[in-house]
Amino acid sequence: MTxxxxxxxxxxxxxxxxxxxxxxxxxxxxCEPGEGVQALDVATGGGHxxxxxxxxxxxxxxxxxxPGMQPTVVAPAEQLPFADGTFxxxxxxxxxxxxxxxRAAVREMARVSRGRVVVEDNVFMGxxxxxxxxxxxxxxxxxxxxxEWRGFFVDAGLHVVDExxxxxxxxxxxxxxxxxxxxxxAARIRELLAEHLEDGRVTLRSIVLKGTx
Ligand SMILES: C[S@@+](CC[C@H](N)C(=O)[O-])C[C@H]1O[C@@H](n2cnc3c(N)ncnc32)[C@H](O)[C@@H]1O
Numbered sequence: 399m400t401x402x403x404x405x406x407x408x409x410x411x412x413x414x415x416x417x418x419x420x421x422x423x424x425x426x427x428x429c430e431p432g433e434g435v436q437a438l439d440v441a442t443g444g445g446h447x448x449x450x451x452x453x454x455x456x457x458x459x460x461x462x463x464x465p466g467m468q469p470t471v472v473a474p475a476e477q478l479p480f481a482d483g484t485f486x487x488x489x490x491x492x493x494x495x496x497x498x499x500x501r502a503a504v505r506e507m508a509r510v511s512r513g514r515v516v517v518e519d520n521v522f523m524g525x526x527x528x529x530x531x532x533x534x535x536x537x538x539x540x541x542x543x544x545x546e547w548r549g550f551f552v553d554a555g556l557h558v559v560d561e562x563x564x565x566x567x568x569x570x571x572x573x574x575x576x577x578x579x580x581x582x583x584a585a586r587i588r589e590l591l592a593e594h595l596e597d598g599r600v601t602l603r604s605i606v607l608k609g610t611x
Contacts, residue, residue, distance in 0.1 A: 402537060403443075404466025409576040411444035414569075416492065421518055421564040421604055422446060428516045428560065428608040429487045431456035438485040440475045440507060441493030443467055451489070459485070475503035483512035491518045492604065495531075495541045501550055508554035511611065515556055518606040519547070521563065523594070530590035535577050544605055556609030564606070567599040 410416055425447065429437060431454035439448040442460035445467070451458045461478065462469035473479050475490065476499050488511040490503075497503045507515045522528070522541040531538040542550070544563070551558050570591070574584050594600050 401464075401466075403462075403464035406577065407444070407464070407466040407468070410467075413444065413572070413576060415566065415573075416444050416446050418446075419564075419566065421566065421606060422450065422491070424562060424564075425489060425491055425516055425518050425606050426450045426454065428606065429456070429489050429514065431487070435486045436484070438478075438480070438488045438507075438510060440478070440488060440490040440503070441496070442469050443493065445469075447489050447491050456487075475506060478506040478510050480510040482509055484510050486512060487514040487516065489516045492520065494519045496537050496539055498539060500539075500542065501553060504550040504556075505554045508551075508556050508609070508611065513611065515551070515554075515609045516606065517547075517551075517609075518604055521603040521605050522546075523603060526590045527594065530587045533583050533590070534574060534579050534587050547605055547607055551607060551609045554609075556611060558607055559610050560608040562606050564604045566602050566604055568602055570595065570598055570600050573600070 431451045433455045435456040437451045437456040437458045439458055439460040442448050442462045448458045448460040460469040461471045461473050463474045465472050475497055488507040494500050520541045522543045548558055591600050
Protein backbone atom coordinates (compact mmCIF):
# COMPACT_ATOMS: atom_id res chain seq x y z
CA MET A 399 0.00 0.00 0.00
CA THR A 400 2.85 2.32 0.85
CA UNK A 401 4.23 2.36 -2.71
CA UNK A 402 0.78 3.00 -4.21
CA UNK A 403 0.40 6.07 -2.00
CA UNK A 404 3.90 7.34 -2.75
CA UNK A 405 3.03 7.31 -6.45
CA UNK A 406 -0.07 9.40 -5.68
CA UNK A 407 1.84 12.08 -3.76
CA UNK A 408 1.60 14.79 -6.40
CA UNK A 409 -2.10 14.14 -7.15
CA UNK A 410 -3.07 14.42 -3.47
CA UNK A 411 -0.77 17.39 -2.89
CA UNK A 412 -2.61 19.42 -5.54
CA UNK A 413 -6.16 18.03 -5.02
CA UNK A 414 -8.66 20.87 -4.46
CA UNK A 415 -10.82 18.68 -2.16
CA UNK A 416 -7.87 18.07 0.10
CA UNK A 417 -6.20 21.49 -0.12
CA UNK A 418 -9.09 23.61 1.19
CA UNK A 419 -12.67 23.66 2.40
CA UNK A 420 -14.81 24.57 5.40
CA UNK A 421 -14.16 21.11 6.87
CA UNK A 422 -10.39 21.79 6.87
CA UNK A 423 -10.99 25.26 8.37
CA UNK A 424 -13.02 23.75 11.23
CA UNK A 425 -10.55 20.94 11.89
CA UNK A 426 -7.72 23.49 12.13
CA UNK A 427 -9.80 25.74 14.45
CA UNK A 428 -10.61 22.78 16.75
CA CYS A 429 -6.88 21.91 16.94
CA GLU A 430 -6.41 25.32 18.64
CA PRO A 431 -3.01 25.91 16.99
CA GLY A 432 -0.74 28.76 18.05
CA GLU A 433 2.75 29.59 19.23
CA GLY A 434 4.18 26.80 21.40
CA VAL A 435 1.49 24.24 20.47
CA GLN A 436 2.99 20.87 19.53
CA ALA A 437 0.89 19.05 16.94
CA LEU A 438 0.98 15.71 15.13
CA ASP A 439 -0.67 15.27 11.71
CA VAL A 440 -1.39 11.56 11.20
CA ALA A 441 -1.69 10.23 7.59
CA THR A 442 -0.56 13.62 6.35
CA GLY A 443 -0.85 12.77 2.63
CA GLY A 444 -0.35 16.01 0.70
CA GLY A 445 0.39 17.77 4.00
CA HIS A 446 -2.54 20.19 4.00
CA UNK A 447 -3.35 19.91 7.71
CA UNK A 448 0.32 20.18 8.65
CA UNK A 449 0.72 23.28 6.46
CA UNK A 450 -2.31 25.02 7.97
CA UNK A 451 -1.26 24.22 11.54
CA UNK A 452 2.25 25.55 10.85
CA UNK A 453 0.80 28.74 9.32
CA UNK A 454 -1.14 29.19 12.59
CA UNK A 455 2.12 29.01 14.56
CA UNK A 456 2.14 25.40 15.79
CA UNK A 457 5.19 23.13 15.75
CA UNK A 458 4.09 20.23 13.59
CA UNK A 459 5.34 16.67 13.13
CA UNK A 460 3.71 14.76 10.29
CA UNK A 461 3.49 10.99 9.97
CA UNK A 462 2.50 8.74 7.07
CA UNK A 463 3.55 5.20 6.03
CA UNK A 464 4.21 6.33 2.43
CA PRO A 465 7.72 7.84 2.13
CA GLY A 466 6.68 9.63 -1.08
CA MET A 467 4.33 11.85 0.95
CA GLN A 468 7.49 13.20 2.60
CA PRO A 469 6.23 13.07 6.19
CA THR A 470 8.54 14.00 9.04
CA VAL A 471 8.28 10.37 10.22
CA VAL A 472 7.37 7.28 8.15
CA ALA A 473 4.99 5.11 10.21
CA PRO A 474 1.42 3.76 10.22
CA ALA A 475 -1.26 5.26 12.45
CA GLU A 476 -1.66 1.92 14.22
CA GLN A 477 1.91 2.10 15.59
CA LEU A 478 2.92 5.69 16.27
CA PRO A 479 6.60 5.87 17.29
CA PHE A 480 6.12 8.53 19.98
CA ALA A 481 6.01 8.44 23.77
CA ASP A 482 2.72 8.81 25.67
CA GLY A 483 1.51 12.43 25.82
CA THR A 484 4.08 13.87 23.38
CA PHE A 485 1.72 16.31 21.60
CA UNK A 486 -0.83 18.94 22.65
CA UNK A 487 -3.01 17.94 19.72
CA UNK A 488 -3.17 15.02 17.30
CA UNK A 489 -5.04 15.55 14.02
CA UNK A 490 -6.03 13.15 11.27
CA UNK A 491 -8.06 14.10 8.20
CA UNK A 492 -9.87 12.01 5.55
CA UNK A 493 -7.65 8.97 5.98
CA UNK A 494 -8.94 6.46 8.57
CA UNK A 495 -11.11 4.70 5.94
CA UNK A 496 -7.75 3.41 4.59
CA UNK A 497 -6.50 2.08 7.93
CA UNK A 498 -6.36 -1.68 8.50
CA UNK A 499 -7.22 -1.25 12.21
CA UNK A 500 -9.05 2.02 12.88
CA ARG A 501 -9.63 1.25 16.59
CA ALA A 502 -5.91 0.71 17.17
CA ALA A 503 -5.17 3.94 15.27
CA VAL A 504 -7.53 6.05 17.42
CA ARG A 505 -6.10 4.46 20.58
CA GLU A 506 -2.59 5.41 19.38
CA MET A 507 -3.69 9.00 18.63
CA ALA A 508 -5.17 9.25 22.15
CA ARG A 509 -2.04 7.74 23.70
CA VAL A 510 0.44 10.19 22.12
CA SER A 511 -1.79 13.23 22.84
CA ARG A 512 -1.77 15.03 26.18
CA GLY A 513 -4.79 17.12 25.25
CA ARG A 514 -6.86 16.97 22.07
CA VAL A 515 -7.54 14.56 19.21
CA VAL A 516 -9.33 15.94 16.14
CA VAL A 517 -10.33 13.55 13.36
CA GLU A 518 -12.24 13.97 10.11
CA ASP A 519 -13.30 11.08 7.91
CA ASN A 520 -15.89 10.22 5.30
CA VAL A 521 -19.03 8.71 6.83
CA PHE A 522 -20.61 5.38 5.80
CA MET A 523 -23.30 6.13 3.19
CA GLY A 524 -24.38 2.60 2.20
CA UNK A 525 -23.07 -0.57 0.59
CA UNK A 526 -23.20 0.79 -2.98
CA UNK A 527 -20.94 3.71 -2.06
CA UNK A 528 -18.56 1.33 -0.23
CA UNK A 529 -18.44 -0.90 -3.33
CA UNK A 530 -17.75 2.12 -5.55
CA UNK A 531 -14.99 3.33 -3.22
CA UNK A 532 -13.30 -0.10 -3.15
CA UNK A 533 -13.51 -0.46 -6.93
CA UNK A 534 -12.00 3.01 -7.35
CA UNK A 535 -9.25 2.41 -4.81
CA UNK A 536 -8.17 -1.01 -3.49
CA UNK A 537 -6.69 0.71 -0.41
CA UNK A 538 -10.22 1.68 0.74
CA UNK A 539 -11.06 -0.40 3.83
CA UNK A 540 -14.38 0.99 5.13
CA UNK A 541 -16.17 4.18 6.12
CA UNK A 542 -17.89 4.21 9.51
CA UNK A 543 -21.14 5.64 10.85
CA UNK A 544 -21.31 8.59 13.25
CA UNK A 545 -22.13 6.15 16.09
CA GLU A 546 -19.16 3.96 15.25
CA TRP A 547 -16.90 7.05 15.31
CA ARG A 548 -18.16 8.13 18.74
CA GLY A 549 -17.48 4.54 19.91
CA PHE A 550 -13.88 4.62 18.65
CA PHE A 551 -13.26 7.83 20.62
CA VAL A 552 -14.88 6.54 23.81
CA ASP A 553 -13.01 3.19 23.56
CA ALA A 554 -9.75 5.15 23.29
CA GLY A 555 -10.57 7.03 26.52
CA LEU A 556 -11.53 10.30 24.78
CA HIS A 557 -14.49 12.53 25.64
CA VAL A 558 -16.24 13.73 22.48
CA VAL A 559 -16.64 17.46 23.19
CA ASP A 560 -17.75 18.54 19.71
CA GLU A 561 -18.70 17.04 16.37
CA UNK A 562 -20.00 18.32 13.04
CA UNK A 563 -20.89 16.76 9.72
CA UNK A 564 -20.14 18.24 6.29
CA UNK A 565 -21.35 17.54 2.80
CA UNK A 566 -18.40 17.65 0.43
CA UNK A 567 -19.30 17.94 -3.27
CA UNK A 568 -16.46 16.18 -5.04
CA UNK A 569 -15.96 16.40 -8.81
CA UNK A 570 -16.15 12.80 -9.99
CA UNK A 571 -13.78 12.85 -12.98
CA UNK A 572 -10.75 14.33 -11.15
CA UNK A 573 -11.61 12.00 -8.22
CA UNK A 574 -11.34 9.00 -10.58
CA UNK A 575 -8.30 10.37 -12.42
CA UNK A 576 -6.42 10.99 -9.16
CA UNK A 577 -6.06 7.20 -8.68
CA UNK A 578 -5.97 6.36 -12.44
CA UNK A 579 -9.22 4.34 -12.48
CA UNK A 580 -9.59 2.19 -15.65
CA UNK A 581 -12.60 3.23 -17.80
CA UNK A 582 -14.55 -0.06 -17.27
CA UNK A 583 -14.34 0.37 -13.51
CA ALA A 584 -15.16 4.08 -13.82
CA ALA A 585 -18.42 3.25 -15.65
CA ARG A 586 -19.48 0.81 -12.90
CA ILE A 587 -18.52 3.34 -10.21
CA ARG A 588 -20.73 6.02 -11.81
CA GLU A 589 -23.63 3.48 -11.79
CA LEU A 590 -23.09 2.60 -8.13
CA LEU A 591 -22.99 6.28 -7.16
CA ALA A 592 -25.93 7.31 -9.36
CA GLU A 593 -28.24 8.44 -6.54
CA HIS A 594 -25.48 10.68 -5.08
CA LEU A 595 -24.42 12.24 -8.41
CA GLU A 596 -25.48 15.64 -9.70
CA ASP A 597 -23.78 17.90 -12.28
CA GLY A 598 -20.69 15.67 -12.33
CA ARG A 599 -20.24 15.85 -8.59
CA VAL A 600 -20.75 13.23 -5.92
CA THR A 601 -21.86 14.37 -2.50
CA LEU A 602 -19.83 12.67 0.21
CA ARG A 603 -20.55 13.20 3.89
CA SER A 604 -17.80 13.59 6.45
CA ILE A 605 -17.69 13.94 10.22
CA VAL A 606 -15.24 15.99 12.26
CA LEU A 607 -14.91 14.98 15.92
CA LYS A 608 -13.00 16.73 18.68
CA GLY A 609 -12.02 14.61 21.66
CA THR A 610 -10.22 15.48 24.88
CA UNK A 611 -8.50 13.22 27.39
C1 LIG B 1 -6.42 10.78 1.42
S1 LIG B 1 -4.79 10.79 1.96
C2 LIG B 1 -4.77 11.83 3.38
C3 LIG B 1 -5.26 13.24 3.18
C4 LIG B 1 -4.65 14.26 4.09
N1 LIG B 1 -4.73 13.93 5.49
C5 LIG B 1 -5.30 15.63 3.81
O1 LIG B 1 -5.94 16.21 4.70
O2 LIG B 1 -5.16 16.11 2.68
C6 LIG B 1 -4.65 9.23 2.77
C7 LIG B 1 -3.28 8.98 3.41
O3 LIG B 1 -3.41 7.90 4.33
C8 LIG B 1 -2.17 7.24 4.35
N2 LIG B 1 -2.37 5.91 4.96
C9 LIG B 1 -2.81 4.78 4.42
N3 LIG B 1 -2.83 3.80 5.34
C10 LIG B 1 -2.38 4.33 6.49
C11 LIG B 1 -2.17 3.84 7.81
N4 LIG B 1 -2.43 2.59 8.15
N5 LIG B 1 -1.70 4.71 8.74
C12 LIG B 1 -1.47 6.00 8.43
N6 LIG B 1 -1.64 6.52 7.21
C13 LIG B 1 -2.10 5.70 6.26
C14 LIG B 1 -1.74 7.20 2.90
O4 LIG B 1 -0.35 6.95 2.75
C15 LIG B 1 -2.17 8.59 2.43
O5 LIG B 1 -1.11 9.51 2.51
